[in-house]
Amino acid sequence: MTGSFNHMVRSLSLTTSDKRATITAIRGADFHHRTGLEDTALLDAYLDADEDVSGRLSFAELESFQRRTMQHIKFADNAIALRPDQFLAAGAGDCDDYTFYTASLLRFWG
Numbered sequence: 001m002t003g004s005f006n007h008m009v010r011s012l013s014l015t016t017s018d019k020r021a022t023i024t025a026i027r028g029a030d031f032h033h034r035t036g037l038e039d040t041a042l043l044d045a046y047l048d049a050d051e052d053v054s055g056r057l058s059f060a061e062l063e064s065f066q067r068r069t070m071q072h073i074k075f076a077d078n079a080i081a082l083r084p085d086q087f088l089a090a091g092a093g094d095c096d097d098y099t100f101y102t103a104s105l106l107r108f109w110g
């Protein structure tokens, strides 16, 4: 017998053996409800931050997320604060954009 089991989220009428799908359904729905954002690339970036797929974000995972962000997104001054999805799509931004992107990550993970 394998160690797989089903995850059930009654409020979303979801039953799956895929833990990431369960996390996506729960966190994605809550994040969309709170922010209005429903961008697939953004949700994937935030889901990938949970490197051990524990369903929680550790400080080490947050640090790793920040390191990857600094490696993949270029610094560029701009006059406005970009929404996290805009920042990710642009691949560039300044301090307030990094801040909103990270604050949004923390909102995603509760």
Ligand SMILES: [Ca+2]
Pocket (backbone or CB within 6 Å): 049, 050, 051, 052, 053, 054, 055, 056, 057, 058, 061
């Ligand atoms: Ca984790």
